[in-house]
Amino acid sequence: MSVETMAVPKQSSSVVPLAMIAGLFFIFGFVTWLNGSLMPYLELVLSLTPFQASFILFSFYIAVTVFALPSSWVIRKVGYKNGMAIGLAVMASAALLYIPAAKTHWFLLFLVAQFMMGAGQTLVQTAVNPYVVKMGPEESAARRISIMGILNKSAGIVAPLVFTALILGGMSGATSQTPSAEEIEQLANNLVLPYIYMAVVIGIVAFLVRISSLPELDLEEDKEEKLPLRDVFQFPNLVLGVVALFLYVGVEVIAGDTIGSYGRSIGYTNFSILTSITMSCMVFGYILGIVLIPRVISQQNMLLISAVLGVCLSLAIVLGSNESTSISSVFAFLGMPAIPNTILCIALLGLANAIVWPAIWPLALSGLGKYTATGSALLIMAIAGGAVVPVILGAASTIVDRQTAYIVMTPCYLFILYYAAKGHKLRSWK
Structure with missing residues (x-):
């Protein structure tokens, strides 16, 4: 894996760019830890066994491994800022894919949506992590990384609460081990609007990143020996x-x-x-x-x-x-x-x-x-x-x-x- 030497243009303040990066870390956490609520939801709607439900996580996390190196290649071709925008656009598209999956109750389509969401997030993370290190003094980089980590996990606190309020709210039968056909259909329909909201929000963030003044990281060709x-x-x-x-x-x-x-x-x-x-x-x-x-x-x-x-x-x-x-x-x-x-x-x-x-x-x-x-x-x-x-x-x-x-x-x-x-x-x- 090649090494990139990066430099950020000097700015009078990095508060706004760092706030934007912090927002992206919150989005990562929200999407990632939403899986904890999505698993029991799909077990209910699709009558999945625990083994089948485990592939909800598999399809999301395997995308990180599959797209880790390709993401680096994409960023070299289009730059860090464009790479983030493209990754967010993929995530927004993946959010929309959950809607036909819910309507058709097709498990394979859910897995494809999960894989796409993981792939888009991998591209964004590959682009955004260097900013945390480079946008500020090197000696305080560890503190910035810790703050981003807390934001990521804090989103994991919020995501299940939002999911419950929007999708399971007001459904007493949602906790039943054997929900009725009507309850299953309502649960599936409840998924549509939240994922439309998610797609719209992520899409807007992708546009804002693309037109933002976020400084581009300079790339230099790796001159180290290939090992x-x-x-x-x-x-x-x-x-x-x-x-x-x-x-x-x-x-x-x-x-x-x-x-x-x-x-x-x-x-x-x-x-x-x-x-x-x-x-x-x-x-x-x-x-x-x-x-x-x-x-x-x-x-x-x-x-x-x-x-x-x-x-x-x-x-x-x-x-x-x-x-x-x-x-x-x-x-x-x-x-x-x-x-x-x-x-x-x-x-x-x-x-x-x-x-x-x-x-x-x-x-x-x-x-x-x-x-x-x-x-x-x-x-x-x-x-x-x-x-x-x-x-x-x-x-x-x-x-x-x-x-x-x-x-x-x-x-x-x-x-x-x-x-x-x-x-x-x-x-x-x-």
């Missing part, structure tokens, strides 16, 4: 880091996007807003990371704690009670509703997951030198874990019950624990 991909496999800390990141993205997606589906399966009434709780825990974890790292604790030790917490919570989900609300009752004085322990443990995985991504990256790239760009490309490809691991969960649920199937997360966290404790230190396979 064979196979050479990076000599670094155990990178290879194991890619595996750890693959598994992490998988469990992050499971925690955020399957919680609503699981809540519906055990009869929890407000299942469509459960993703919001997971994202709230994740935002809290981000804030903790900003406050504590590195003043109080190192990234490595924070990753270690996160992995241990992930192992404990994943086991608690499998072994916990769907009837008991003892954990949430402890926080009843704060106004927390009664939530079954198993659901709350899934939500708390958001806290365990929050700083895993930013902690693995520097450990995996440590000591790579001239191979850093290639290593970064492999780490980006590891996002495919968000496509694969939820499908494994769905497949497991066809063999055992849905609660027991969550055991697939335990070995994922155990590997992350190994990487935090030892794997990242390895510099040779011997």
